[in-house]
Amino acid sequence: MISDKNIVCFASGWHYHPTSKHHVMRRLSEHNHVIWVNWHASRRPRIRLDDLRTIGSKLLQIQKGPRQVSSNLTVITPPQIPFPGSSLARRINVALVRRAINRVLSRIPVRPTQFWSFAPDVADLVGSFNEELVLYYCVDAFGEFPGYDRDLIERRERELLARSDVVLATSEPLYEAKKLLHDNVHFIEHGVDHLHLSRAVTEQLSVPADLAALPKPVFGFVGVVGEWVDMELMAGLARKQPEASVVVIGPVAGPRGSGSHLPNLHWLGPKDHSELPNYLKGFDVGLIPFRKVPLTYHANPIKLYEYLAAGVPVVSTHLPAVRPVAGSVWLADDIAGTVNCCCQATQHNSTEDRLRRSRSMQVESWTARLEQISRIVAEIESWRTLSASQSGVPIAAPIAGAAPVPSFCCRSN
Numbered sequence: 001m002i003s004d005k006n007i008v009c010f011a012s013g014w015h016y017h018p019t020s021k022h023h024v025m026r027r028l029s030e031h032n033h034v035i036w037v038n039w040h041a042s043r044r045p046r047i048r049l050d051d052l053r054t055i056g057s058k059l060l061q062i063q064k065g066p067r068q069v070s071s072n073l074t075v076i077t078p079p080q081i082p083f084p085g086s087s088l089a090r091r092i093n094v095a096l097v098r099r100a101i102n103r104v105l106s107r108i109p110v111r112p113t114q115f116w117s118f119a120p121d122v123a124d125l126v127g128s129f130n131e132e133l134v135l136y137y138c139v140d141a142f143g144e145f146p147g148y149d150r151d152l153i154e155r156r157e158r159e160l161l162a163r164s165d166v167v168l169a170t171s172e173p174l175y176e177a178k179k180l181l182h183d184n185v186h187f188i189e190h191g192v193d194h195l196h197l198s199r200a201v202t203e204q205l206s207v208p209a210d211l212a213a214l215p216k217p218v219f220g221f222v223g224v225v226g227e228w229v230d231m232e233l234m235a236g237l238a239r240k241q242p243e244a245s246v247v248v249i250g251p252v253a254g255p256r257g258s259g260s261h262l263p264n265l266h267w268l269g270p271k272d273h274s275e276l277p278n279y280l281k282g283f284d285v286g287l288i289p290f291r292k293v294p295l296t297y298h299a300n301p302i303k304l305y306e307y308l309a310a311g312v313p314v315v316s317t318h319l320p321a322v323r324p325v326a327g328s329v330w331l332a333d334d335i336a337g338t339v340n341c342c343c344q345a346t347q348h349n350s351t352e353d354r355l356r357r358s359r360s361m362q363v364e365s366w367t368a369r370l371e372q373i374s375r376i377v378a379e380i381e382s383w384r385t386l387s388a389s390q391s392g393v394p395i396a397a398p399i400a401g402a403a404p405v406p407s408f409c410c411r412s413n
Contacts, residue, residue: 002374003031006111008101008129010039011118014067014075015057017224017251018273020139020170020190020302021118023366029073033108035101036069038077039119041093043148045082066104074108076100084121085152094124101129121156126163133377136164138174139190144295146227146254165380168373171300171321186376189321191366192305198358200277200310201351207282208275210268214245217284217346219315221247222276223303227254230291230317235259236335237287237342244342249279280310285345288316292333304329309361311354313345328357 078100143150286307330341
């Protein structure tokens with residue numbers, strides 16, 4: 001496992017709904033010091049209420065300064081000008097962010113530094129911290145997010161790829177796309193906090209009152225409700241199954257759809273991740289109702305692993321990252337098919353069924369994923385050591401764009 005490093009991580013907001021970034025960095029912070037940089041300069045704000053709220057939240061985070069989440073995990077929100085197309089704004093952002101990071105680095109023990117980025121547009125900062133490794137962790141087709149300038153983001157991403165030593169891609173479409181642009185790309189699927197979520201089947205947890213009071217069966221969705229979520233499909237399911245409860249848990253960042261006021265479509269709002277096993281215990285089916293758009297085509301939904309780890313059968317629309325699994329995962333794209341799949345799924349909900357599903361996710365833990373990534377990083381270090389010994393020239397730090405190590409694909413099916 002990677003250890004005794006200072007890891008500078010560029011990612012979207014620490015304060016948002018928990019993502020793969022949060023899980024990976026929390027675990028890395030157990031043996032390294034992680035500086036999580038809230039990067040918010042990827043898109044220009046729109047004149048919308050949610051963007052105005054985000055601006056207010058960021059200003060408050062900037063004012064509060066560094067946040068010590070744990071002894072080895074520091075979250076910082078440096079001031080940034082969110083005008084990604086402006087070269088002047090980029091130069092100012094680099095100076096502000098570099099200074100904020102160096103302040104934290106100056107206060108923690110000196111160790112080899114690694115540069116990890118979940119953001120695609122931070123190439124200007126590569127080389128600022130004498131880092132021994134530059135790792136780009138690609139989890140989405142970022143140019144497809146609403147409000148992003150696709151051409152600009154893809155151009156900035158190519159700049160980061162050119163300066164990265166290794167690239168991790170979390171879905172097959174992302175892997176296929178990035179390996180055309182870089183020689184050292186690895187397919188690493190998302191993991192799951194199995195120990196936490198399996199409590200839904202291994203412990204006598206109580207279902208929260210706002211969910212326990214609803215009629216069964218419960219068809220539930222957990223996650224951000226963005227423009228990529230097919231709320232018309234959810235509403236159609238609610239109309240066709242009036243005796244059932246269709247539940248939405250998570251922040252709403254997109255339209256609720258025409259059926260948002262249906263009596264059996266319930267909006268429970270965001271919940272703390274610590275409560276997730278309790279809520280999933282009350283689900284009869286976990287839903288992944290994603291629309292077929294480029295963003296979801298490249299996605300690998302973490303909720304698939306989370307539902308299964310909690311023992312919940314899954315009904316999803318067809319996505320490259322979601323495969324049908326007999327007795328556990330059903331696929332449908334229209335309302336009639338979704339209704340039929342949900343009815344089938346509820347017939348596979350015994351205690352034994354739920355335990356079996358949960359156990360199948362043990363090998364998909366975040367710890368297992370970090371072990372895969374650690375082997376990739378160790379391979380790079382070994383290759384550099386060998387190259388240095390053969391050339392007789394010591395290598396103090398990696399050279400961006402240097403010859404990559406032989407690529408291999410890490411995949412867990």
